[in-house]
Amino acid sequence: MEFILEGLRKGLHLILSGNPEIFAITRLSLSVSLLATALAVLAGVPLGGWIAVKKFPLKKLLIALVNTGMGLPPVVAGLVVMLFLARSGPLGFLDWLYTPKGMVIAQFIIALPIITALSISAMQSVDPKFYNQVLTLGASDWQAIRVCLKEMRLTIVAAVIAGFGRLVAEVGAVMIVGGNIRHQTRMLTTATVMETQMGNFDMAIAIGLVLLAVGFIVNLALTLIQQDKVLAR
């Protein structure tokens, strides 16, 4: 029990004394996961809207696949991205393995099905009559989808929260693709694993606390945005 309290005390001290390494790791973690979430929203929301309103063969199968993708194990995503980005792999010319860019790709792949699936179900919760009405007013398919998506922006924010929460807490993919290189690709999660294995519990606790705080602050911001919209209605 004593070593837990001692670790907690030292951990808090590390944070409060503004340890530059923890700060840099936090910045990288936030940058990578926020960018991956943003890219997944840009791609996944329109994609989800389109899948929801369009009729095409095997649509149910595709939706089932997207839903399955929500549970995609990060280590599998990491492995696949690693194999593609490796020098001997098909995308080796990019030189993105063991870089933040590579980690963004891996996290994007993890977040995309989550955002897409939640967008599909959000879009399908909008009354189809509304969508058809917008079409009869002379809107194109994409314009109509956009109008509908605007209507369900609250749900989209929920999708963003779910996606980001998954990414910032994810360790398997960034460990494989990033390699946990100090000053280059060390993230909050990979640093926590490493410090725990080394038995440096104070550092592990400090980084773990930052990880919790980051998750809370970002979610708080998103929730405020979401609730403001509720009130604005």
Place this chain on the structure above:
Amino acid sequence: MKKNLILAAAAFLAFGCQQKQAPQSIVRLATTTSVRDTGLLDVLNETFQKDGRYTLQAIAVGSGQAMQLGRTGEADILWVHSPDDEKKFVEEGFGTDRITFLHNDFVLLGPAADPAKVKGATKAAEAFRKIVSAKALFVSRADQSGTHKKELKVWDAAKVKPAGEFYLEAGQGMAGTLSVASEKKAYVLADRSTYLSMKKNIELEIVSEGDEALINRYSLILIPAAKFPKVNSAGAKAYYDFVLSKRAKEIIEGFGVEKYGQQLFFYDYAAK
């Protein structure tokens, strides 16, 4: 509002990542966890990168995985400690200019109570035999690393094989394996440098050391650009020459004295 958020995130990242993209030549070193976990790698790399010509990407994995990265041209240079595998690696044409330049040693660690009464055994094989006959717990790296290979060699010499439930295969790096062994009150083979760097965090002590069979030799190996065109051979050579320089020798020989109270790595090469 959502768009603003996305833009802010994108701007944040673009800003955040820019620092990492200096137009330097990147050298990818595949090395072993012992070199990283002791902190030696950080100290050496700082000096190597000082003139700004190269950025070192050091991937710390087991020697087995490091050589796998070499086999596919994923790394530019290796710093490993698995002599038999290294010789094979070079013979097969995956590496050149192998030079064994550094050593320290492995130590057998166990709980203070020493349930297998290993203390006093001067031969590693004898100590290993005692662990098996006492049915004491042994934790193995089990990751094809240099330490794992050395452990298998000692089992061979001991002519015994530890049985099922008394032999835990951790599948982790040295630090992770030591943590497991400490919690399980088990015996474990470790390189002395990682043991010293973790000593304060684990409840294990040295029960056998000093056998010639436990010497741990580190080598550098270059990956030939002739075989893998993407290999940064100029950068790899620069790192190779740096590690074999008098400057690096001084850093390595001085390393650990202040932090751990003793020298961790012993330089065997006549540095230029």
